[in-house]
Amino acid sequence: MSISKRTFALGTLTSALLASSTFVNADTLPELVSTKALTAIATELPAYPRFADAMFVEGYAVLQFTVAPDGSVVEPTVRDFSSNEFTEAALEAVESWKFEPVYQDGVAVPVRTAVKFSFVPRTE
Numbered sequence: 001m002s003i004s005k006r007t008f009a010l011g012t013l014t015s016a017l018l019a020s021s022t023f024v025n026a027d028t029l030p031e032l033v034s035t036k037a038l039t040a041i042a043t044e045l046p047a048y049p050r051f052a053d054a055m056f057v058e059g060y061a062v063l064q065f066t067v068a069p070d071g072s073v074v075e076p077t078v079r080d081f082s083s084n085e086f087t088e089a090a091l092e093a094v095e096s097w098k099f100e101p102v103y104q105d106g107v108a109v110p111v112r113t114a115v116k117f118s119f120v121p122r123t124e
Contacts (some may be wrong), residue, residue: 038067038113039100046093046117049085056121059083061090063115069108071099079114090117 052059065076076094081087094115101108 041098043097044093046089049089059086059119061086061117067099067111071101073097
């Protein structure tokens with residue numbers, strides 16, 4: 001089944017993100033930054049869960065994760081969701097994402113961000 005047959009929305013979780021790009025040292029967790037501050041290299045869309053497709057079920061999953069200094073995604077956590085099946089699909093996709101490293105003072109630093117995946121059944 002192709003993505004073109006689905007309505008898939010990928011949006012940032014604006015209420016939980018900070019617009020600043022302030023970073024902290026490696027001894028503490030990085031602050032949240034907007035995904036707009038990140039440059040994606042590879043972002044595979046989550047697979048639409050089969051149960052949702054068969055039942056025309058809408059859903060969402062909100063994930064928070066760290067973009068490591070090398071641009072890989074580490075420590076993905078689920079912040080909110082409508083069904084476990086949506087979280088599994090979102091986690092599987094985001095774990096393969098890659099970003100351009102984020103630099104502060106010439107050094108690549110980790111950044112923490114969040115994204116909301118909205119799953120909407122096809123209307124055909």
